[in-house]
Amino acid sequence: MTSTQSIAVGGAPPAPPVPTPFNGRLIVGLLGVLIAALASGLNNRVTDIALNDVRGVLGMGFDEGTWVRAAYAAAEVAAMMVSAWCAVTFSLRRFAVAVVLLFALLGAVFPFVQGFNAIIALRIAQGLLGGALPPLLMTVALRFLPPPIKLYGLSAYALTATFGPNLAVPLVALWTGPVGWQFVYWQIIPPCLIAAAMIAYGLPQDPLRLERFRQFDWVGVLTGCGGMAALVIGLEQGERLDWFNSPLICVLLGSAAVSLVVFCINEWHHPLPLFKLQILARRNFSHGLLALGGLLTVFMSGSMLPSLYLGQVQDFKPLEIGPLALSIAIPQLLAAPAAAALCNLRWLDSRFVMATGLALLVASCFAGSFLTSDWGRDNFYLLQAMQALGQPLAVLPILMGATGVVQPMEGPFASAMFNTVRGLSTAVGATVIEVFIAHRERFHWTMLLDRAGNLAGRLPQTAVGARLGSQVHEQVVVLSLADAYLLIMGIALALVILLMVLPVRALPPQSVFIQPSK
Structure with missing residues (x-):
């Protein structure tokens, strides 16, 4: 099979996609993706900053709290690697709406979860869903925006790195003060519901492209996502566990190094890489x-x-x-x-x-x-x-x-x-x-x-x-x-x-x- 044929079977078209007409309906969809991405960033920062206030309520000590933060961060980075692939395969609108609604659902149930293991599992799931949202914003900006305003769309993406993180501190003060600590997790529900409705209304519906699974990059997912997750956890826990004096940190960072080298070699040669x-x-x-x-x-x-x-x-x-x-x-x-x-x-x-x-x-x-x-x-x-x-x-x-x-x-x-x-x-x-x-x-x-x-x-x-x-x-x-x-x-x-x-x-x-x- 030639390289061009591989691309076609994998589902990535050899020619640029036909531009979608830019109109008011599409603007609504783009704003919905922006709101979803901002909600994801706020959830990450607000829950991290408020962790010292809420871990006592959830029955966790300091050490357990660090694992809650590390689990979310590792899952978030891993999801960022595969989000764009999933959006192309399952269609951008369908995938975005499903992720946003599930993200809101997990935020709704989190304050009621009991037990450290259950909390860790839920934070991993939240990290996977939250990490899948920011890549979608860049994807829609590159795909749908006409050239004269493309940079304004990228400026909206930049807001997720400049506006969202700085909004987290006053929100933490509000939720952990007069309102109630549960809203540290419930704050994402209204914007996610609004974002899902806007995305469903505004973004065009692409066809399913399940044929891409024929060339799914399993090695890339296992080595890339696994390596990144191990690296993030090693970094998050390194100072607390005294770095290379800890066998766990040595295993995490060593396995991350090997996995990411294999990942890069695999991605260079794979016909449909991540x-x-x-x-x-x-x-x-x-x-x-x-x-x-x-x-x-x-x-x-x-x-x-x-x-x-x-x-x-x-x-x-x-x-x-x-x-x-x-x-x-x-x-x-x-x-x-x-x-x-x-x-x-x-x-x-x-x-x-x-x-x-x-x-x-x-x-x-x-x-x-x-x-x-x-x-x-x-x-x-x-x-x-x-x-x-x-x-x-x-x-x-x-x-x-x-x-x-x-x-x-x-x-x-x-x-x-x-x-x-x-x-x-x-x-x-x-x-x-x-x-x-x-x-x-x-x-x-x-x-x-x-x-x-x-x-x-x-x-x-x-x-x-x-x-x-x-x-x-x-x-x-x-x-x-x-x-x-x-x-x-x-x-x-x-x-x-x-x-x-x-x-x-x-x-x-x-x-x-x-x-x-x-």
Whole structure:
């Protein structure tokens, strides 16, 4: 069988699909997919942040809570690898509606589940369904949007990485405060029901393509999804179990390394792979994956670090931190379309737009490195303003450059690869920042306790335990977070260097036939 015949039997057409007329009904369907993707992201972030508040209600200790988080994250990344394949096989509309409704159903029953094993099983199922939704948003944007507004559709996809995560903190404050902890899980029900109705109404119905199972990539699913799940769990549990001193972590990370090597070899030769690795030869696509992974870590300087400081040093509650998170989230509704409008200008090189966004992120991190224990919430608003502008300016050119070298029939492959990198990078970035902060805290504890020991001998004993210990802990947190700002600033500077050497200029979409770049 020739390569062309293999593609045809596998169900991927050798020619680009016939464009669907863009009309109001289709817009409704696209908005429905956007709402579903945002609900998925909110469910992930809100349940993670609220875990300390609800695990006591669910009868779990700290260790059990870490496994609940790891199970969801691993399942989410695994689902991102196969979501686009399932959407093509079962039809986009049918698959999206089924996933959204099941996702809402599991959220409805979760507060009533008893027992650790049952909770883990349900979180794995939620992760699989939640992880399947973000790739669908990129898939529909690439497939249905006409060239003049394609970047605005990609800006909607960018909102799932910039708007959703920053909306999580105020929602946690609302659900765990005056409303009720059950809404941590029930919050997805209304948007999912609305999204399912909009998708069913607006998206066209494709035929079932079950013949694709004849060439289903079983090896890719087992090695890719299994390897990614093992890697994410190993990263999530590594610091708690002392990394390579734990046999479990050694097995997880070792099996992940072997599985992912086999996965890459299999995907290169498979006639209908989950990932089309040949696309990586296009410089803009490779740059997009690398830059997206780094940016998701950089974005944590606008959400994770201020929340840690205000919570641990200033003893702020989530309700008090909420306005700071909203100062990034709300402007995204205007900043993301504005960034798309800039990238749509043919005379403006999108690489300069990205460089501007990265410069704002670098400046925000540099300012954050001067953090002291005298800072309050108001001191962060200038940093948050730079984040609110810098995030969409940095991420939209990445999406434009990467998707501009993807031909229409390659959209599902690009969506699977982009979203898997996104899910994995979130886990890797959070682990890197948390491990870095933990090690810097130990370093600063040692340094400050040496100085405090000399000071303690000259203080009354009643003041030593209470005042000195509290002050040392406060300074340890402040110094560690300031170091974390510098680390993230270094990552952003590395992305600037990568921008100067790897991508070529990408022009705004002009026609449905997109020519691959160099």
